[in-house]
Amino acid sequence: MKIEVRHLTRIEGHAHLIVDLDAGEVRDCRLEVVESPRFFEGMLVGRHINDVAAIVARICGVCSNSHTLVSLAASEAAMGIEISNQTKRLRRLLAYGEILQSHLLQLYFMAIPDYLGVNSILPLAKTRRDLVSRALRLKKMANTLCQCIGGRAVHPVTLRPGGFATLPTPAALQAVRKEMVAALPDLEATVDLFLSLPVHPFERETEYFSLAPESGYPLFGEQLISSDGVDLPVQDFRDGVKEYLVPHSTAKFARLTRNEFMVGPLARYKNGAARLSPMAKQVSKALGLTLETVNPYHALRARLVEVVHCVEEAIHLIDETLINGLSDETPAFDIKEGRGCAAVEAPRGTLFHCYEYDESGCIIKADCIIPTGQNLGNIEADLRALVPQLLELPREEMTLRLEALVRAYDPCISCSTHLLKIDFV
Amino acid sequence: MKPRIGFFDFTGCEGCQLSVLNLESEFLELLELVEFVEFREVITGNGGALDIAFVEGSICRDDEVVRLRTIRERSRNLVALGACADTAGVNALATASSPEALRQKIYGCETPLLKTFPPSPLSDFVDVDARIPGCPIDGREFLAVLQALLMGRPPELPAYSLCVECKLAELPCTFEHGEICLGPVTRAGCDALCLRGGDRCRGCRGLIDAPRSAPYRKILEQNGLSVDEILREFRTFNVIDKGRS
Numbered sequence: 001m002k003i004e005v006r007h008l009t010r011i012e013g014h015a016h017l018i019v020d021l022d023a024g025e026v027r028d029c030r031l032e033v034v035e036s037p038r039f040f041e042g043m044l045v046g047r048h049i050n051d052v053a054a055i056v057a058r059i060c061g062v063c064s065n066s067h068t069l070v071s072l073a074a075s076e077a078a079m080g081i082e083i084s085n086q087t088k089r090l091r092r093l094l095a096y097g098e099i100l101q102s103h104l105l106q107l108y109f110m111a112i113p114d115y116l117g118v119n120s121i122l123p124l125a126k127t128r129r130d131l132v133s134r135a136l137r138l139k140k141m142a143n144t145l146c147q148c149i150g151g152r153a154v155h156p157v158t159l160r161p162g163g164f165a166t167l168p169t170p171a172a173l174q175a176v177r178k179e180m181v182a183a184l185p186d187l188e189a190t191v192d193l194f195l196s197l198p199v200h201p202f203e204r205e206t207e208y209f210s211l212a213p214e215s216g217y218p219l220f221g222e223q224l225i226s227s228d229g230v231d232l233p234v235q236d237f238r239d240g241v242k243e244y245l246v247p248h249s250t251a252k253f254a255r256l257t258r259n260e261f262m263v264g265p266l267a268r269y270k271n272g273a274a275r276l277s278p279m280a281k282q283v284s285k286a287l288g289l290t291l292e293t294v295n296p297y298h299a300l301r302a303r304l305v306e307v308v309h310c311v312e313e314a315i316h317l318i319d320e321t322l323i324n325g326l327s328d329e330t331p332a333f334d335i336k337e338g339r340g341c342a343a344v345e346a347p348r349g350t351l352f353h354c355y356e357y358d359e360s361g362c363i364i365k366a367d368c369i370i371p372t373g374q375n376l377g378n379i380e381a382d383l384r385a386l387v388p389q390l391l392e393l394p395r396e397e398m399t400l401r402l403e404a405l406v407r408a409y410d411p412c413i414s415c416s417t418h419l420l421k422i423d424f425v
Numbered sequence: 426m427k428p429r430i431g432f433f434d435f436t437g438c439e440g441c442q443l444s445v446l447n448l449e450s451e452f453l454e455l456l457e458l459v460e461f462v463e464f465r466e467v468i469t470g471n472g473g474a475l476d477i478a479f480v481e482g483s484i485c486r487d488d489e490v491v492r493l494r495t496i497r498e499r500s501r502n503l504v505a506l507g508a509c510a511d512t513a514g515v516n517a518l519a520t521a522s523s524p525e526a527l528r529q530k531i532y533g534c535e536t537p538l539l540k541t542f543p544p545s546p547l548s549d550f551v552d553v554d555a556r557i558p559g560c561p562i563d564g565r566e567f568l569a570v571l572q573a574l575l576m577g578r579p580p581e582l583p584a585y586s587l588c589v590e591c592k593l594a595e596l597p598c599t600f601e602h603g604e605i606c607l608g609p610v611t612r613a614g615c616d617a618l619c620l621r622g623g624d625r626c627r628g629c630r631g632l633i634d635a636p637r638s639a640p641y642r643k644i645l646e647q648n649g650l651s652v653d654e655i656l657r658e659f660r661t662f663n664v665i666d667k668g669r670s
Contacts, residue, residue: 009469036436043518058515061440120468140449151622165623
């Protein structure tokens with residue numbers, strides 16, 4: 001029996017899911033990433049520091065803010081540029097907005113249809129108008145936050161190496177805050193909705209990798225940790241994360257301590273749950289999420305916990321920003337040669353950019369490691385372990401379970417095929 | 426029966442489809458007006474004839490050409506959605522070196538999936554009935570083009586340059602800070618969003634229909650910039666001599 005789902009839907013980008021069974025034995029099981037490669041790392045060569053962030057944002061529409069943030073941090077590390085506390089606060093707000101945008105889109109538009117027995121939430125506009133309206137309201141709240149800080153919800157325009165070209169107005173920040181507070185009942189309803197949805201049974205322990213929760217729940221930082229004891233500075237991440245190419249994919253796979261590992265909401269949860277906001281801790285408890293979980297389907301609930309965390313933290317951070325006041329700072333720095341790496345927790349996991357600049361401030365070499373690329377090996381290992389447990393199910397049901405597993409990782413194929421670089425062995 | 430519309434993507438970031446989904450306030454009304462039959466990012470299932478196909482992304486592989494032609498055959502209207510589909514967009518940067526050289530540099534090997542040609546706009550392979558420029562598209566412009574097509578009249582894009590919108594916003598000219606700006610030759614319609622945000626115009630909406638190069642060259646000379654510098658800037662979002670820009 002062969003299960004073949006071509007152009008798997010409700011994920012970002014193009015991938016085929018292939019499972020080949022022979023008398024109950026899994027002969028083959030793979031996620032074929034067929035999206036065309038885009039060679040961003042090659043395209044960056046020769047580009048000036050002031051252009052780099054605007055170009056790399058285009059790697060991915062869904063996480064353009066994360067790419068912008070990590071790109072600026074890598075450029076700043078390369079040239080030794082310090083950023084102000086005001087810039088740090090505003091960038092953090094944008095990072096929260098990014099996670100909210102992406103997570104809410106994934107939960108409501110990509111994941112939920114699997115559990116409600118529909119092919120999309122759009123047909124529910126008639127029968128479940130409350131649900132669809134709520135999804136749109138929440139998504140709008142996240143976009144308003146990103147727009148307020150970045151000037152646009154997709155591909156931000158206000159950020160610069162060293163700071164911001166334009167700042168949000170206090171009135172705009174207050175308006176966002178209001179929208180976020182008003183979203184709390186919608187979040188409560190979302191938690192209730194998820195409590196009513198089943199979590200498919202499946203367990204497979206793996207290595208969980210994220211930024212260390214040094215200064216709070218993993219988001220920005222200088223240190224990486226894993227559940228297998230990896231403790232590595234971001235600057236040396238290449239010593240830990242090894243990429244490799246497989247013939248069926250235009251995205252590169254990666255390994256850490258074991259042959260595969262996981263990044264993203266569930267990995268962050270397992271590594272940093274102690275640093276969640278008070279409301280997020282309550283929600284995590286209500287959803288029955290524990291540190292012991294090794295069920296990848298739980299990533300959905302971890303995503304929802306992170307949504308609550310980001311909303312609560314963003315509200316406090318807006319207050320802090322308003323109390324401190326916003327002052328115009330002209331980002332100024334000296335162009336010099338150098339090399340710098342940075343990491344940020346993007347919605348799907350740890351995102352790395354590494355740049356080498358010449359003395360005129362142009363890129364000599366760029367290297368980017370994408371969360372989905374890191375997760376691909378783990379997704380395939382999960383599929384290999386899960387398929388034998390589902391043999392009793394009708395074929396259609398089994399296919400749905402497998403698709404739901406892939407979606408639980410929220411793979412972002414545009415990202416993973418666009419920034420890959422190989423050290424050939 | 427409601428008009429049937431579909432969304433498709435090739436080489437790109439899906440940011441333009443996302444910008445359609447980001448029309449939160451208008452989305453429920455949109456659902457009353459048209460039927461979304463295909464939208465891989467949020468709908469499972471496909472098939473059948475379409476009144477309008479919105480296609481995002483550039484074309485850079487033979488199998489993509491085949492898929493694009495199939496979409497064309499079953500669609501009454503085909504719309505290039507965003508810069509990558511319209512002018513090759515940011516993918517245009519890849520045309521600066523050969524696909525072989527890039528492939529070798531990034532992946533270090535050859536496999537069939539990696540066999541690509543320089544990213545090209547849709548109009549190189551199929552008839553395109555309408556276009557929505559920008560990286561990403563502007564949601565309001567999407568609605569305007571959709572409305573025109575549904576009413577059976579040709580969609581119109583602004584024929585004037587971005588400088589008009591920039592001046593209306595009372596922004597200082599970017600050249601005055603010694604930066605290159607593609608505003609004088611770029612099609613308006615974005616309400617000078619990047620300039621309002623403190624950035625310059627990088628030309629993501631493509632050239633206006635009849636750009637006047639002589640006065641532009643003069644602006645460049647006055648500001649001590651060369652044609653080479655401007656071309657380099659232009660190549661970020663546009664392939665020279667490609668697309669209908």
